[in-house]
Amino acid sequence: MYEPATTEAFAEERLDLGHLKQHLGYFVRRLQITIFKDFIRELAPMRLRPAQYSVLLLIEANPGSSQAAIGRALGIERARLARLLHDLEERPWVERRSASSDGRSHALFLSREGVKALARSKKLAARHEAYTTQLLGAECRGALMQLLRTAGTRLNGPT
Amino acid sequence: MYEPATTEAFAEERLDLGHLKQHLGYFVRRLQITIFKDFIRELAPMRLRPAQYSVLLLIEANPGSSQAAIGRALGIERARLARLLHDLEERPWVERRSASSDGRSHALFLSREGVKALARSKKLAARHEAYTTQLLGAECRGALMQLLRTAGTRLNGPT
DNA sequence: ATGTAATGTTGTCATTGACAACAAAACGCG
DNA sequence: CGCGTTTTGTTGTCAATGACAACATTACAT
Numbered sequence: 001m002y003e004p005a006t007t008e009a010f011a012e013e014r015l016d017l018g019h020l021k022q023h024l025g026y027f028v029r030r031l032q033i034t035i036f037k038d039f040i041r042e043l044a045p046m047r048l049r050p051a052q053y054s055v056l057l058l059i060e061a062n063p064g065s066s067q068a069a070i071g072r073a074l075g076i077e078r079a080r081l082a083r084l085l086h087d088l089e090e091r092p093w094v095e096r097r098s099a100s101s102d103g104r105s106h107a108l109f110l111s112r113e114g115v116k117a118l119a120r121s122k123k124l125a126a127r128h129e130a131y132t133t134q135l136l137g138a139e140c141r142g143a144l145m146q147l148l149r150t151a152g153t154r155l156n157g158p159t
Numbered sequence: 160m161y162e163p164a165t166t167e168a169f170a171e172e173r174l175d176l177g178h179l180k181q182h183l184g185y186f187v188r189r190l191q192i193t194i195f196k197d198f199i200r201e202l203a204p205m206r207l208r209p210a211q212y213s214v215l216l217l218i219e220a221n222p223g224s225s226q227a228a229i230g231r232a233l234g235i236e237r238a239r240l241a242r243l244l245h246d247l248e249e250r251p252w253v254e255r256r257s258a259s260s261d262g263r264s265h266a267l268f269l270s271r272e273g274v275k276a277l278a279r280s281k282k283l284a285a286r287h288e289a290y291t292t293q294l295l296g297a298e299c300r301g302a303l304m305q306l307l308r309t310a311g312t313r314l315n316g317p318t
Numbered sequence: 319a320t321g322t323a324a325t326g327t328t329g330t331c332a333t334t335g336a337c338a339a340c341a342a343a344a345c346g347c348g
Numbered sequence: 349c350g351c352g353t354t355t356t357g358t359t360g361t362c363a364a365t366g367a368c369a370a371c372a373t374t375a376c377a378t
Contacts, residue, residue, distance in 0.1 A: 014317075050184065077334095
């Protein structure tokens with residue numbers, strides 16, 4: 001009678017999201033998890049997590065920066081960044097030199113190995129970006145990038 | 160000469176993101192963190208985390224569902240969902256009845272208190288949505304929602 | 319009937335975010 | 349100059365989360 005088994009099976013397959021469908025944060029979260037899982041899988045050979053990779057990129061783009069500056073730019077808390085840098089310094093991919101102008105802060109630089117490790121990591125990250133871009137489509141990815149950046153500035157101020 | 164102090168101060172204020180600017184995942188992550196921080200702050204009076212709230216919404220929309228079905232729909236792992244539901248059952252906002260058709264699975268329902276708690280939580284969540292919508296602008300938020308949903312289906316399949 | 323798969327539970331570990339306390343150094347202001 | 353305040357980096361601790369393994373119970377396939 002009206003194929004009840006099939007109907008029930010389908011109902012169990014795909015649940016209704018209910019009011020969750022109206023929450024922007026839910027979809028942002030799901031997309032972030034999906035993207036990060038692929039990134040983490042791709043960067044696994046370097047044993048590099050997303051936060052570590054972002055710190056390396058910021059040191060590369062701003063050599064000599066202090067931990068406070070890096071942390072502010074990336075939204076990483078002081079305590080967490082200190083431990084994260086301790087790990088990167090032991091590899092050793094990052095050098096912490098005491099800043100000449102400020103005795104408290106450390107000037108951060110990439111070491112020789114750090115530069116090479118970052119170059120290899122960038123290749124893996126490019127594979128990740130190519131994969132997600134292939135799935136999303138270039139125009140969808142571009143529109144998303146544009147919207148996310150404007151959204152970020154509206155919510156957090158200029159980056 | 161050329162106001163070097165001002166230039167240096169500005170350089171320290173706003174670091175260059177470098178290659179990070181090309182990574183979609185970075186902007187998705189930052190937006191997700193910002194949105195969730197506001198959501199968590201708004202829902203704090205209910206002592207309800209985003210994952211708990213999403214589970215309540217799914218049980219409301221799909222009463223009698225099994226834990227496996229809820230977990231699959233939300234991307235929450237079995238073990239984590241079991242502990243999460245144990246907490247919601249103790250409040251007590253959720254009831255776990257043994258399913259008649261399957262002796263292994265539990266049929267999930269909202270309790271009376273759960274319905275009331277969810278109603279109050281929805282009001283707080285609406286305040287959160289109103290706040291972010293005000294900052295983003297309705298058209299920006301709508302475009303984001305549209306893009307995120309298509310991106311989710313392209314990366315994870317139909318939801 | 320028996321091996322296989324699914325469901326829920328518990329245990330354990332790693333990562334992350336958050337907060338407090340602390341020492342050293344810089345800064346502001348009288 | 350001196351002194352209280354702020355900044356910077358470090359360590360400790362806790363909660364939330366994701367992941368994985370092991371296990372008992374039940375359903376399923378053949």
